[in-house]
Amino acid sequence: MSAAPTSRQRILAGIRSATAHLHPAGSAQETPVLPRDYVRRGSLSRDACLERMIERLREYDAEVVECSPGEIPAAIAAQLAQSGRKRFVAPEGLPAAWLADGVEWKIDHGLSTEEIEEAEGVVTAAFCGVAESGTITLHHSAAEGRRVLSLLPDWHLCVLRASQVVEALPEYFDRCAAPPALVTFISGPSATADIEMTRIKGVHGPRFLHVILVRDAS
Amino acid sequence: MSHAELDPVYAPPFPEGALPVLRNPQLRKNVAHAIDVIQAKRGRLVAEKTDWQELRTAGSAIRAHALENLDYYLEQFEERCTAAGGHVHWAVDAAEARQIILNLLREEKASEVIKIKTMTSAEIQLNPFLETAGVKVFETDLAEIILQLGQEEPSHIVVPALHINRSQVREIFARSMGLKNLSDDPHALTAAARTYLRQKFLTIPTAISGANFLIAETGGVAVVESEGNGRMCLTLPRTMITVAGIEKVLPRYQDLEVMLQVLARSATGERMNPYTSLWTGVVPGDGPQRFYVVLLDNGRSRMLRRPVERQTLKCIRCAACMNACPVYRQTGGHAYGSVYPGPIGAILTPQLMELKHAQTLPYASSLCGACYEVCPVKINIPEVLLELRAQVTDKERKQTLRFFDPLYLGLRMANLLFARAWRFHLAQRFGRIGLGLFTRKDGWIHSLPFLGAKWTQTRDLRGLPQQTFHEWWAARERGAK
Numbered sequence: 152m153s154a155a156p157t158s159r160q161r162i163l164a165g166i167r168s169a170t171a172h173l174h175p176a177g178s179a180q181e182t183p184v185l186p187r188d189y190v191r192r193g194s195l196s197r198d199a200c201l202e203r204m205i206e207r208l209r210e211y212d213a214e215v216v217e218c219s220p221g222e223i224p225a226a227i228a229a230q231l232a233q234s235g236r237k238r239f240v241a242p243e244g245l246p247a248a249w250l251a252d253g254v255e256w257k258i259d260h261g262l263s264t265e266e267i268e269e270a271e272g273v274v275t276a277a278f279c280g281v282a283e284s285g286t287i288t289l290h291h292s293a294a295e296g297r298r299v300l301s302l303l304p305d306w307h308l309c310v311l312r313a314s315q316v317v318e319a320l321p322e323y324f325d326r327c328a329a330p331p332a333l334v335t336f337i338s339g340p341s342a343t344a345d346i347e348m349t350r351i352k353g354v355h356g357p358r359f360l361h362v363i364l365v366r367d368a369s
Numbered sequence: 370m371s372h373a374e375l376d377p378v379y380a381p382p383f384p385e386g387a388l389p390v391l392r393n394p395q396l397r398k399n400v401a402h403a404i405d406v407i408q409a410k411r412g413r414l415v416a417e418k419t420d421w422q423e424l425r426t427a428g429s430a431i432r433a434h435a436l437e438n439l440d441y442y443l444e445q446f447e448e449r450c451t452a453a454g455g456h457v458h459w460a461v462d463a464a465e466a467r468q469i470i471l472n473l474l475r476e477e478k479a480s481e482v483i484k485i486k487t488m489t490s491a492e493i494q495l496n497p498f499l500e501t502a503g504v505k506v507f508e509t510d511l512a513e514i515i516l517q518l519g520q521e522e523p524s525h526i527v528v529p530a531l532h533i534n535r536s537q538v539r540e541i542f543a544r545s546m547g548l549k550n551l552s553d554d555p556h557a558l559t560a561a562a563r564t565y566l567r568q569k570f571l572t573i574p575t576a577i578s579g580a581n582f583l584i585a586e587t588g589g590v591a592v593v594e595s596e597g598n599g600r601m602c603l604t605l606p607r608t609m610i611t612v613a614g615i616e617k618v619l620p621r622y623q624d625l626e627v628m629l630q631v632l633a634r635s636a637t638g639e640r641m642n643p644y645t646s647l648w649t650g651v652v653p654g655d656g657p658q659r660f661y662v663v664l665l666d667n668g669r670s671r672m673l674r675r676p677v678e679r680q681t682l683k684c685i686r687c688a689a690c691m692n693a694c695p696v697y698r699q700t701g702g703h704a705y706g707s708v709y710p711g712p713i714g715a716i717l718t719p720q721l722m723e724l725k726h727a728q729t730l731p732y733a734s735s736l737c738g739a740c741y742e743v744c745p746v747k748i749n750i751p752e753v754l755l756e757l758r759a760q761v762t763d764k765e766r767k768q769t770l771r772f773f774d775p776l777y778l779g780l781r782m783a784n785l786l787f788a789r790a791w792r793f794h795l796a797q798r799f800g801r802i803g804l805g806l807f808t809r810k811d812g813w814i815h816s817l818p819f820l821g822a823k824w825t826q827t828r829d830l831r832g833l834p835q836q837t838f839h840e841w842w843a844a845r846e847r848g849a850k
Contacts, residue, residue: 159459162615165670166440173437185430189423189627207640261654264571264605284641297655298646299604302597321626330587330622332453332649333656336629338641341597345512345528346535346555347399348406354511354559355566356597356644 191325193283193318200282200318205364207285211339212352213360220367223310224248227274230308230361236271242300244293245274249310259300267299272306273357278334279323280316286338287311287362288323290331298335307357309337312365375522376494377722380706382729387704396532400524400701403531407692410638411743418634427627429747432683435585435618436673442585442618443664449588453650455660463493466665470495470577470610471502473661477608479504479575485592485599486510487579488526488686489612489665491708492721495577507569509598511562518545524702526709527636527688532701566598576602576657580613581685582628583662586621589649590662593632595642603646609657615664616682628685631745635687668721677756681716683746688713690740690750696733705730712740716753724760731757775820794839801833808832 193200205215218226228251231239238255240262250256257266276294277287287309289295301307317323341356352358380386390396415421435442447457460466474482482504484490496506496517508517512530516523519541523529530538539553542561551561578599582591590611592599603609619628633642651660672678691697691711702710707718707727715730731754734740740750771777786796807814814830816822824830836844 158461158465161461162459162666162670163440166673169670169673170437170439183434185434186426189420189427268571286641291655298600302600302604320630324623324626333652334647336645338643342643343511343559343596344637345530346538346558348403349555351555351559354563354596355601
């Protein structure tokens with residue numbers, strides 16, 4: 152488009168003339184020292200932090216169960232059986248041992264939207280958990296799956312390791328070696344309060360969020 | 370339901386725009402209920418943050434720094450977004466932004482488009498423009514669907530349909546979705562919206578979004594939402610077009626550790642909103658494979674010049690200021706005649722309009738300061754309101770018509786009287802005689818004729834005392850001798 156560069160130049164020139172007096176030296180400062188005196192690290196004990204995570208997830212009506220690292224397959228199987236659902240999708244990188252018997256699995260080697268839409272549930276791993284707000288972050292790695300995978304099925308089972316749980320949000324950012332290209336922060340099942348501020352669970356995202364908290368060494 | 374058109378160019382002055390709401394008890398009840406619920410939740414969750422003031426200070430500093438170096442961060446955003454496979458367009462004004470978006474839609478041969486709630490698109494009046502051009506627009510946020518199907522205007526920037534209650538929503542949905550037996554239970558209404566939209570998400574290949582934040586460091590875009598309609602639009606379509614004001618830039622990904630902590634608490638009274646999504650350009654195999662960003666100026670770069678006005682652009686659109694505002698609570702959003710209502714609207718809209726329109730908005734405030742107190746990025750809204758009032762007055766002072774303006778004449782007269790002590794004393798005597806005719810036995814004036822009526826229509830005026838302080842003092846001296 153030929154008009155675009157002109158508008159770009161006009162806008163940038165406008166900004167520069169408006170802010171020139173702020174940079175007498177002529178160049179912008181990329182990393183100034185800004186006040187960051189807020190809480191950067193949590194103060195709870197490890198156990199209390201995990202308890203907080205569970206408590207906050209439950210406040211969002213998420214189901215939480217705990218297990219040891221060796222019990223993950225059994226815990227997943229139990230959750231799937233309890234759900235009464237039969238057709239599940241799984242990310243490509245989900246450990247094979249997690250694919251419980253007795254239900255139908257479709258592995259996402261590039262499933263179509265229709266195939267994912269037909270599934271009744273999905274099982275994924277996670278990148279991090281933030282206890283203070285009961286937030287789970289997905290960076291959509293091979294075991295966490297493409298974004299659509301944890302979106303269309305109405306039932307999402309997320310396997311979160313205790314070692315992935317931090318207390319305060321800034322601690323999650325400390326764990327990001329580099330900023331992720333894709334990230335989804337999930338805090339409870341999809342919800343709305345648009346009608347008379349009444350919180351309604353389950354609009355477009357999964358209506359049911361289940362979390363298996365794995366008590367690994369942390 | 371009648372309300373002000375939300376185009377500041379045609380909207381009536383604020384006091385006039387407020388009248389329909391003030392005369393509609395149902396509307397006032399709906400607004401007050403919603404505000405009370407959000408305020409109570411926000412208060413609880415802000416109180417539990419021991420570092421709330423430190424977060425505000427950091428949030429303010431990050432936003433101010435981004436604005437002071439906006440050219441640098443916008444170019445960095447453009448470079449990194451482009452490197453990640455996105456396309457960045459720049460729009461000087463609303464008309465150009467609309468045209469860029471329409472051209473992109475034509476390239477995509479799109480006859481339908483799904484939308485995530487974006488106030489910026491409402492600012493540029495995108496929907497009516499696209500509809501006229503033959504593109505069918507489907508809003509996907511529940512509140513936006515209510516407004517679109519009910520042909521209503523947004524009255525709040527976070528919960529845009531807060532002025533509409535459940536039975537009104539039922540009526541709108543029953544009529545437009547053909548569901549005669551729909552109940553007014555919010556669960557049923559929400560389920561109806563879910564069903565209505567599911568096929569649209571799965572079949573319409575083009576989407577439009579706004580942006581809560583643009584991340585300069587990565588070229589990424591963040592969308593903060595609750596329902597999952599945003600995730601649907603960000604994941605399923607082939608093409609995504611994001612329209613964002615140039616002020617939405619944050620320097621670094623890590624800056625979100627402040628913004629996400631203050632935004633949800635301030636906006637909806639939650640520790641965190643259900644879903645926040647970030648994506649960077651095009652990610653092969655995941656989400657839209659064509660991605661465009663339209664960076665909109667529309668008067669913003671002009672606002673950077675002076676520090677007082679510049680802080681307006683720090684806004685992260687949480688709406689805490691309108692929830693806290695005693696004026697907004699009474700009038701609701703439509704009175705402001707702009708898609709940005711409440712205290713932030715009262716300072717943002719007149720500046721976007723270069724004070725050619727919306728000149729009454731800086732006066733739509735009691736200057737109580739509640740908006741400043743709750744603002745998560747510390748925008749001193751009362752300070753900006755006063756500055757804009759001064760500018761409005763300065764503009765009016767330059768007009769020849771001022772010689773016929775009663776306020777101007779009154780102030781000239783006051784100037785004349787106050788300049789000499791004898792004139793002032795004389796005026797006091799005449800004033801006492803004149804006003805005495807209207808002063809009741811209780812010492813109050815309840816009704817005045819002509820211009821004075823403007824005062825007594827809404828409040829009483831204390832009658833002048835029988836003796837001024839000067840007179841009393843002089844009499845005392847005489848008595849002593």
